[in-house]
Amino acid sequence: MPALESFPYVTQRNGLPATAADLAPLAFAGYAHFTAMQVRGGRVRGLDLHLARLRAASLTMFGPALPDTAIVDALRSAIGASPEDLSLVATVYSPAGEFTVAQGDTPLDILVRTGPPSNGPAGPLSLAAIQHERMLPAVKHVGEVAKTYLLRQAARQGADDAAFVDRQGRLSEASIWNLAFWDGQAVVWPDAQMLTGTTMGIVQRQLRDRQIPQRVQPVRLADLPAMAGAAVMNSWTPGVAVRRIGDTAMPDAPAFMALLHDAYQAEALMAP
Numbered sequence: 086m087p088a089l090e091s092f093p094y095v096t097q098r099n100g101l102p103a104t105a106a107d108l109a110p111l112a113f114a115g116y117a118h119f120t121a122m123q124v125r126g127g128r129v130r131g132l133d134l135h136l137a138r139l140r141a142a143s144l145t146m147f148g149p150a151l152p153d154t155a156i157v158d159a160l161r162s163a164i165g166a167s168p169e170d171l172s173l174v175a176t177v178y179s180p181a182g183e184f185t186v187a188q189g190d191t192p193l194d195i196l197v198r199t200g201p202p203s204n205g206p207a208g209p210l211s212l213a214a215i216q217h218e219r220m221l222p223a224v225k226h227v228g229e230v231a232k233t234y235l236l237r238q239a240a241r242q243g244a245d246d247a248a249f250v251d252r253q254g255r256l257s258e259a260s261i262w263n264l265a266f267w268d269g270q271a272v273v274w275p276d277a278q279m280l281t282g283t284t285m286g287i288v289q290r291q292l293r294d295r296q297i298p299q300r301v302q303p304v305r306l307a308d309l310p311a312m313a314g315a316a317v318m319n320s321w322t323p324g325v326a327v328r329r330i331g332d333t334a335m336p337d338a339p340a341f342m343a344l345l346h347d348a349y350q351a352e353a354l355m356a357p
Contacts (some may be wrong), residue, residue: 089201090202092171092200092201093167093168093195094167094197094198094199094200095163095166095198096108096155096196096198096199097159097162097163097166097196097197097198098194098195098196099155099159099194099195100150100158100159100162100163101162103196106259110180110182111178111196114178114183114229115183115227115228115336116146116178116179116183116226116228117146117176117177117179117226117227117228118139118141118143118146118176118178118224118225118226118227119139119143119174119175119176119177119225119226119227120135120138120139120174120175120179120225120283121172121173121174121175121225121319121320122135122165122171122173122175122192122262122283122320123171123172123173123202123203124164124169124170124171124173124199125169125170125202125344125354126169126170126203126354127164127165127169127261127356128354128356129160129173129354129355129357130287130349130352130353130354130355131283131284131287132157132355132357134283134286134287135175135283136153136157137158137356138145138283139151139156139175139177140153140246141223141224142177142224142225143193144286145223146221146224146226147177147179147191147193147219149190149193150193150354151177151193151195151349156175156195156197156221157357158195158287159175159195159242160173160175160197160357161243161356161357162197162200163197163199164199164357167198167199169300171199171200171201171202172199172200172201172202172203172320173198173199174195174197174198174200175195175196175201176195176196176197176198176227177193177195177196178193178194178196179191179192179193179194179196180192180194189241192217193322203321204321204322205319205321205322205325206245206325206326207280208323208326208327208328209325209326209327209328209337210245210246210317210326210327210328210332211243211244211245211246211327211328211329212239212244212245212246212247212248212259212317212327212331213233213238213239213242213244213246213247213248213331214238214247214248214250214256214306214310214330214331215238215247215249215250216249216250216251216252217231217247217249217250217251218220218233218249218251218252218257218278219231219249219279220281221247221276222228222257222278222279222280223278223279223281224280225280232260232261233260235247235249235260236260237256238244238331239260241329243331246259246260246262246317247259247260248264248330248331249279250305250306251277251278253277253303254305254306255275255276255277255303255305256275256277256304256305256306256330257275257277257278257279258275258277258279258280258316259317261279261319262317262319262325263279263280263282263284263285263317263319264281264304264315264316264317264327264353265288265315265316265317265318265324265345266304266312266314266315266345267312267313267314267315267316267338267341268312268313268315269313270298271286271297271298271299271300271318272292272297272298272300272303272341272344273299273300273302273312274289274299274300274301274302275301275302275303275304276301276302276303276304282318282319282320283320284318284319284320284322284323284349287323287346287348287349287352288318288345288349290324290352291348291349291351291352292344292348294351295348295351297344297348306331306332306333309330309331309333309335310333312334312335312336313336313338313341314326314336314337314338314341314342315327315330315335315338316338316341316342318345323345323346323348323349324342324345324346324349326338328341
């Protein structure tokens with residue numbers, strides 16, 4: 086893995102190198118959405134899920150959406166200017182900025198930035214259970230001060246991160262992670278308002294293809310002692326073991342972790 090200081094970072098706006106003038110307005114704005122991915126050998130997993138995420142989020146936040154071809158062209162340009170293995174974030178925004186009533190015909194821009202590849206923390210992680218519900222939970226949007234604030238509150242409690250509990254007492258997601266549980270026979274996904282991660286989508290469809298049982302159900306703190314394992318996942322990794330959520334210790338579940346990773350690895354890598 087390249088050292089942080091030696092990695093040739095790339096930042097492009099609409100497929101061209103971004104200038105200071107391009108970036109300055111974005112430094113003070115917080116109305117945009119994005120997707121994050123790991124690129125290996127110049128290819129990515131779940132490209133269709135990333136495109137669907139950006140399309141749906143644009144329709145929700147802006148009305149119009151960029152064509153998939155424009156997104157793919159921007160990804161291809163940044164990947165082509167970078168090492169074969171990298172992290173990539175693609176952000177879609179309107180030059181109208183925030184605190185304005187944008188017109189429906191305002192064109193959208195895409196900002197793509199690359200960085201060193203990541204595989205996420207080794208774990209296992211402990212999660213503080215904190216009541217929180219995200220605004221526009223189905224959208225991966227920027228400007229979420231609550232996530233960092235609650236992560237730091239969790240750290241002050243001696244935890245590694247925060248797991249969110251909604252007003253109905255249901256676990257939904259963690260700060261930058263989806264939650265997954267194992268009951269000994271099936272993968273259990275929380276039923277709550279949350280962001281459906283692309284890695285989560287990849288794992289779900291690979292489990293379906295393999296006919297491995299999975300289900301969606303409300304998961305409350307009181308349900309955790311009955312679970313045989315827990316994990317978090319995001320664009321870095323399909324699974325990091327969780328050893329504690331709130332006051333409940335979660336058992337080691339190596340077979341569950343292997344199942345998540347095997348499902349993810351079964352997804353084909355594709356070049357944009």
